[in-house]
Amino acid sequence: MTTIRDVAKLAGVSPSTASRAMHDSNLISEKTKKKVRKAMEELNFSPNYAAQSLANRFSKTIGVILPIREESVGNNPFFIQILQGISTICNAHDYIVSLATGQKEEELIQNIDNLINRGNVKNFIFLYSKENDAILEYVKKQKDVFYVIVGKPYDNIESTSYVDNDNIQASSDATNYLINKGHQNICYVYTNLDEMVQDDRYVGYRLAVKEKRFNSYKLNFSSDNREENKEKLLTFIKSNPQVNGIVACDDITGLTVQQILIESGIDLEKYEIVTFNNSIYTQIAKPMITAVEIFPRFLGSEAAVLAINNGQKTLDVGTKHIIVPHKIIKH
Incomplete structure (x- = not known):
């Protein structure tokens, strides 16, 4: 088994110098570091970071x-x-x-x-x-x-x-995107407002509709019960036929809304959805869903x-x- 002593010997330096070079110490010249790296490559040597962690009480x-x-x-x-x-x-x-x-x-x-x-x-x-x-x-x-x-x-x-x-601004922008396309009754669909990101996006949505003096609507989806979500959405639509825009808290929620509408035979042209994350889910949706890219x-x-x-x-x-x-x- 190759050790740091073998690397040091091949590089023509002491084991302590080889160790410092491996840790990119400022005390070691770039020329020496290159010699040590070359020796490591030739010997196929990888430092044992776990062992170093135990010795130094520091874990990388x-x-x-x-x-x-x-x-x-x-x-x-x-x-x-x-x-x-x-x-x-x-x-x-x-x-x-x-x-x-x-x-x-x-x-x-x-x-x-x-x-x-x-x-x-x-x-x-x-x-x-x-x-x-x-x-x-x-x-x-x-x-x-x-x-x-x-x-x-x-x-x-x-x-x-x-x-x-800035999830408040991002959600406000998403809501205004729908408003600028003529939607006046927009619903925010979420799963858990205890999560800061979902709450901030709700705040941004509220600010945008309040500025236009539009009504606000919100719908709480379950994170894992699709049948329950289907019942909730269809009941909401029946009670609020004027709603025609959806701001969803994330891409999975937005895609779920779209799929339920399709399964229920509801005309998708009436509803426009904007969601967050711009993942593969929004791109494979048919029709594809407008999304806020947040660069995860x-x-x-x-x-x-x-x-x-x-x-x-x-x-x-x-x-x-x-x-x-x-x-x-x-x-």
Whole structure:
């Protein structure tokens, strides 16, 4: 088995110099670093970061915390794209990504506890922001643990590192898109207003319709019961025949609305839907659905940069909060 001593011998340096070169130390010249990298390639040597973590009590691992949801987050392209963005940055900096998931709060907290106490993970990215979140409160209480939130924090905004879109403005823009096309009765369809992103999008919708002095409507979908959603939507349409525009909280919800309308034999020309994320779901829909592109890969990559800087304590106050732009995409 190849060791760091073998690399050092081939490169013509001491083991300590080889180690510093592998960690890109400023004490080592670029010429020496290149010699060490070449020796590593020739010997097919990869540093054992896990062993280094145990020795240094520092782990080059980012723990990514996914939300507790009734449906599988693996079916949601938004989370997959965010993870792709996180992984790209982590790979470039030799960090490992470890997921923390759970069907219940207790299970998720146990998984996070294992990462902290068994894996020395001190750096986390939350892929959600939620009111009265027991998971976040648990992480806050842990010693020397850093975290970044994808989404707007509910409290301590100024002291919390986060990456987000301006979801209030994005939803206002989406609603005004429908208003400018002649729609005056527009409904906001959501699944959980306890999630900051959905609540902000509702606020943006309300601001847009209030400015025009239009009526506001909202419809609460279940996140995992399609038959229940079908009954809710058809009942709502029957009670509110004047509604002809839909702002959906995300692409899965928007596609569900469209599919229910088609299944029920309702003329799609009467209804226009705008949703968020611009994932493959909005593009394979027939007809395709107008979507607000929120650039989830960029959200993920920026969150990873903040997390790595957080852990290394190199973060400037001015870079703690990053707002990613949005764009309406008409398919």
